[in-house]
Amino acid sequence: MPTPTPQSRRTTAAKKQPGRRNVRPLPRVAREDKSDLCEVEVVDHDKVARARAALPDPSTLVDLAELLRALGDPTRLQIVCALATDDVDELCVCDIATLVNVSESAVSHSLRTLRQLGVVKYRKAGKIAYYMLDDAHVAQLVREGVRHIQHDE
Amino acid sequence: MPTPTPQSRRTTAAKKQPGRRNVRPLPRVAREDKSDLCEVEVVDHDKVARARAALPDPSTLVDLAELLRALGDPTRLQIVCALATDDVDELCVCDIATLVNVSESAVSHSLRTLRQLGVVKYRKAGKIAYYMLDDAHVAQLVREGVRHIQHDE
DNA sequence: TGTTTGACTGAACAGACGTTCAAGTATCGT
C-alpha cells in the first residue's frame, strides 16, 4: 500500500534526545525547514508567512513554554502564588510544604525546578532555607492569570 | 442546510468532564485540612496563614494550572502565538500544521485541547476549518510572557 | 457515482512527569 500522505517525508524533526531538563531540549519547534514541505499551505500562503515571521524565535518559544509548563503544575503554581502574596516575602521549605499540603521532599523537588527556571531563589539561615521569588514578572503573570480565570468565561 | 455552528465551550466551572479514565481528582490542591498536620509549621505560623488566605480557591488554581500547562507545550504555544499575530485573524488546520511543522493529526489534537479550554474556536467553510482565538486574555498573557522572556533573564 | 481532500478521532506507544521512599549533607542543641 503506497503512502499518499502529504507530509510523510521529512517529518522527523521531532527527534529529541533524553537530555537533562534545565538545558534546551528544543523538541520540535519550527526549524525554518519549509524546503521540502510539499505545498500543503493550501489556503493562505501569505498569511502563513506573516504568522511565521511574527512567531517568537525558537529559543524564546522554548523558554516560555518551559516556564508556562512549570507553572502549570498545581503544586508549583501554589508555591508561586504563596510567595507572590503581599507581606509574604519569603517562606521556608517546611512552611511551604504545610501550605500546599505535600511532603517536604516533593516541595524540594518542585522548588528546584522553579529555581532552575529563575522563578525563585533562596537564602540560607542556619539549617533553614528561605525561598522567595526571583522574578517579579512571573508573579505578575500569575496574578493576571488568576484575574483572567476568575473574571470572565 | 449545513450547520457550521462554531462551538465555543466556556464552562465557568465543571470542566471535569469524564473523558476516559481517571477524571480530574483534584490531586493534592489545598484542602483546608491543616487539622492533623503535626505541627510542622516551624518558622512563621502567621505568615503561612496569610499566604494560605491569599491563595486562590482550588477551582481557580486548577483551572489556571490547566491553562498554563496547555500553553506550556511548544506546539500549542506556537499555535496561539500564530493566531495572536496581527493581521492573522484565523488559520486553517492545514496552514497551522505547515506553520508549526507538525502533522495535521497532531495539530488537530492540539487544537482540540485548546478548544476545550476555550482558548480557540473555529468556523467551518466547506471542508476547511478556520481556527481563531476565542480568548483575548490568553493572547495578552502569551504576549506578555514573550516580552518577559525576551527582555530580561 | 466514485474519488480526492481537509479535518477529526481512537488506539497505542515512547518518553516525560511528579510523587514517594530511602539515603545523604549540613547545621544546631545538648
Added chain:
DNA sequence: ACGATACTTGAACGTCTGTTCAGTCAAACA
C-alpha cells in the same frame, strides 16, 4: 560527640502526555 532537625538528592514507580498511525467522515470535484 551524638542525635535531631531542615533540607536535598537519586532512584523507582505509576501515571500522564504528545505524537504517530490507521480509520472515519463530510464536502468538493471528476
